[in-house]
Amino acid sequence: MRIDRFEGEVAIIELDSDVFFELPRAALPQEASEGDKLVIIVNKAETMAKKEEVQARLNRLFKK
Numbered sequence: 001m002r003i004d005r006f007e008g009e010v011a012i013i014e015l016d017s018d019v020f021f022e023l024p025r026a027a028l029p030q031e032a033s034e035g036d037k038l039v040i041i042v043n044k045a046e047t048m049a050k051k052e053e054v055q056a057r058l059n060r061l062f063k064k
Contacts (some may be wrong), residue, residue: 003036004026013038 004014011023011032028038 001038001040003032003034003038004036 001013004012004020006012006025009025011025011028012020013023014020031042
């Protein structure tokens with residue numbers, strides 16, 4: 001996927017299959033420019049750590 005163009009504060013992103021979607025420009029690094037390739041990374045370890053942190057807060061809140 002790549003940044004096709006910017007329209008104001010919106011980035012138009014093109015997927016490899018010629019499907020387009022909009023993303024707020026603020027969600028991209030400031031140095032991002034038209035034509036740049038984007039990569040999505042899924043980090044399961046960070047996801048699990050965040051879930052555990054949230055669960056611990058809920059447990060403290062409701063004293064479980």
